[in-house]
Amino acid sequence: MERQFVRIVDGPFASFDAEIVSVDGNSLTARVTVFGRQTAVELHRGQIEHPEDIPALWSSEAEDDGEVLAGLRERIAAQYDDLGYGVKFEFFLERVDLPEEDLAQEWDAYTALCAEVDTRKAVALRAFDEEIAPLPASEARSRVAADSGRWLPAAAAREERRSRYPVVDGAEERLLAKISGLPDPPPTLWERAHRRRAASRSAADLRDYEVWKAANRPQGQDEQVRSAAVAQVERERTAIEERLARDWGFELPDSIFRFRAFLLSLGPAEKQALDDLELSPFGIMDLFDDPARSPRAGIDVRVHGRYYRDPPEFLTFMHGGTDGLHFGLWYDDGRTCTGVASYYNNDGGGVGLPSRTPLETVRHTLEWGWRHLGDQDDEPADPMHPEVVARRHRLRLMREVLMAFETGNRHEQGEDYHNAYKHSPDLLEHGDPxxxxxxxxxxxxxxxxxxxxxxxxxxxxxxxxxxxxxxxxxxxxxxxxxxxxxxxxxxxxxxxxxxxxxxxxxxxxxxxxxxxxxxxxxxxxxxxxxxxxxxxxxxxxxxxxxxxxxxxxxxxxx
Incomplete structure (x- = not known):
């Protein structure tokens, strides 16, 4: 019998490699080496990585022919997904030492490879449907197990890749270096490949964005639109200030007028980006176009945009889309704005300490949106869906418009932005004095x-x-x-x-x-x-x- 090894992913022996001794139903006995001595351990199929690589485990599942065949097809699909991910990542493993002459073109080549790899999966599943699916379950199992190189290729490919590109635990080395007070070790080959992939994708993203931007916001338009917006805000400022002072007793901060100018500067694509984030001006912003606008008969205008739980200090200026999320200027002393607060009226959580300006709040939300649109190095290797690319272009353009008004010196994006401008440890520990x-x-x-x-x-x-x-x-x-x-x-x-x-x-x-x-x-x-x-x-x-x-x-x- 050929020796089989698995990696344990759950339990006290997680991260250990083990040799399979026997299989019984959904359970298996395996040997691990601990401090140089071999120890037998009992494992469940859920505790090992890639249980689908072990044909002996298949017989423990439902014996209904339809369910067995469906399960085999799912395993083959998962194997080709795993195989595909490895082949795609090898593209960058092979290139980590090459000059970075045209990373955008490199991403184009990678995208073509992805399409080719995805075709292999479709071909394998079509062959399964024609050759294996018509067979009885027992024979189907035997045929798949006998030709694992064709139907279950991921395991062999993983071993071959590990032999060519040994995996080194960079995290463990960095931890040991930190404990010992030594400099961080150089990045591992796999870390460098991750960075290469991220750099290639970023280069292609920027190249494609510039083409898209030229079609959606022609060069030279920005300053003209921004100047017109600022001029309009200056014309309407006095009337809105007088209305808020008369009816609410509040002094409006300069930041709310920059927010208004920002809104007036948005073109169709940027407005769609704001909508993508589920943000929309509301509350006092409804008065900007007509500061004399009145409430319905018998209702006090000061409750416009005021949700049931809003503290009196809270003055709504923006809605957040879901569960009653809304944002308000915060007036501790009843006169001057301290910052922005927000909460979900229909959900849990409080308003939080007032901080930031309206545009900083939009930027904060934008960067969360950016992070969730694939702005992470550990994302799947596939190119992004066209709609995700389009949303990223719109957010990037809106970020540029926003930065012309505020946060222009903050060049971080996504998670890096939030890490750079998060609450201070002192405030978290001791609170606001x-x-x-x-x-x-x-x-x-x-x-x-x-x-x-x-x-x-x-x-x-x-x-x-x-x-x-x-x-x-x-x-x-x-x-x-x-x-x-x-x-x-x-x-x-x-x-x-x-x-x-x-x-x-x-x-x-x-x-x-x-x-x-x-x-x-x-x-x-x-x-x-x-x-x-x-x-x-x-x-x-x-x-x-x-x-x-x-x-x-x-x-x-x-």
């Missing part, structure tokens, strides 16, 4: 201690704190009443921190409960007035009266 923790995750900007023990607000909520406090406020009416009474007393004595934080908590968790809504409105109104944030008190009152509206769009249709 200016904000007291609240259940909505935004934190309260207020001085003083609170009767309920709270930490500083972090970018993400403290699960234990939020769960415990929410259960107490919703399930223990006596405890809730005691907290509300103490918050009232302290606020009347000149210490509004309890009223603000508890009011925000109750507002966030009201869930349609009239008593919670009443307490939330009472405490928030009291706290804001004590802090001199009268406009936030008025917004809280308006929202309280309209929290049962079936939709958040309240402006008259134009």
């Amino acid at each position: 200016d904000r007291i923790e609240t259940l909505d995750g935004g934190g309260a900007l207020v001085d003083g201690d609170t009767a309920i023990e709270r930490g500083r607000q972090r970018p993400w909520n403290d699960y234990a704190f939020c769960t415990t406090l929410q259960e107490e406020l919703t399930d223990d009416p006596a405890a809730r009443e005691a907290h509300v009474t103490e918050a009232r007393r302290r606020c009347a004595a000149g210490h509004p921190a309890d009223a603000l934080t508890l009011g925000r908590d109750l507002h966030w968790i009201s869930a349609g409960d009239p008593e919670l809504e009443h307490h939330a409105n009472e405490l928030l109104t009291m706290a804001y007035r004590a802090l001199g944030r009268d406009n936030l008190a008025a917004i809280a009152q308006a929202h309280h009266h309209h929290r049962d509206l079936p939709q958040v769009h309240v402006l008259e249709e134009t």
Whole structure:
């Protein structure tokens, strides 16, 4: 009997190579070498890599002829997929030491190889359907096992590739170097091949993008469109500033006008990119075209774009597409914008600490979209689908338009962007020194201690704190009443921190409960007035009266 080896992928011996001793149903006995001594181990087919390479395991599956033949066909398809991936990657293994003279052309050659390799799979499956599928299950198994080089070629190809290109665990070497304080070892052959493939694809992507861009946004158009957008924003700025100051009491930041100019600068392709990200201007942006636009009769305009759980500090300017995701300017002091917050109104999670500008928020979302469109070195080796390529072109163009307004010095993309501009370790560990923790995750900007023990607000909520406090406020009416009474007393004595934080908590968790809504409105109104944030008190009152509206769009249709 020919000796067979497998790699263990699950259990205490994961990553060990083992020699098969015997097979029984879905189980097998194998020998591994540990510290120079051989040890027998019992394994299940799910614990080994490529169980389909072991014909003896096949007989353990369903004996129905149709199911057996379907299973054989699936194994052959998987084998040719595995074989194809290896052949495709060898293309770059063979080229790691060649000069990088024309990487885009190299990607074209690789794309042609991919088409050829995919044809091999189609030919094999067609042959299976003609030669093997008409046979009884037992004979079909025997025929496939007897000609494994034809039907199950991946195992032999893997061994041949490993002999030509030995796999070296670069990660282990780097870890040992770090522990020993030594310089990082040079990249392995396989790592260099991954990088070569990524560089080739990137070169072809950029080449094709430039051709596409020339057809969709001709050279010289950018500055002209941008200048016209900026001029329009300057003409409309005073009217929108006066409207927001009069009705909301807010000062609009310069960043929202850059966001408006960006939107006006978008051509059809960039607008489609924004739609691809499921982002759309909303809330106060609905007033830019007509600052005098009124709400429907009997409704306070300050609740336009205001979702049920929105804190009064939150002023919606953009919708995110799914589960009520929306973005708002955040006004801690009732006058000036601190940053942008966002949350899913129909899902879990809080608003998070306010940070960034509207355009930084769009860039943040764009780079997540870029990452999920194949911007990773460990992606499958196949060329991207044409629609994915088209989406990448649109995102790349929108990124260029955005960077002309903000983030122009941030050249990182995808995951590299998020790693470069993520929250600081100090903020994650200690929280925001200016904000007291609240259940909505935004934190309260207020001085003083609170009767309920709270930490500083972090970018993400403290699960234990939020769960415990929410259960107490919703399930223990006596405890809730005691907290509300103490918050009232302290606020009347000149210490509004309890009223603000508890009011925000109750507002966030009201869930349609009239008593919670009443307490939330009472405490928030009291706290804001004590802090001199009268406009936030008025917004809280308006929202309280309209929290049962079936939709958040309240402006008259134009």
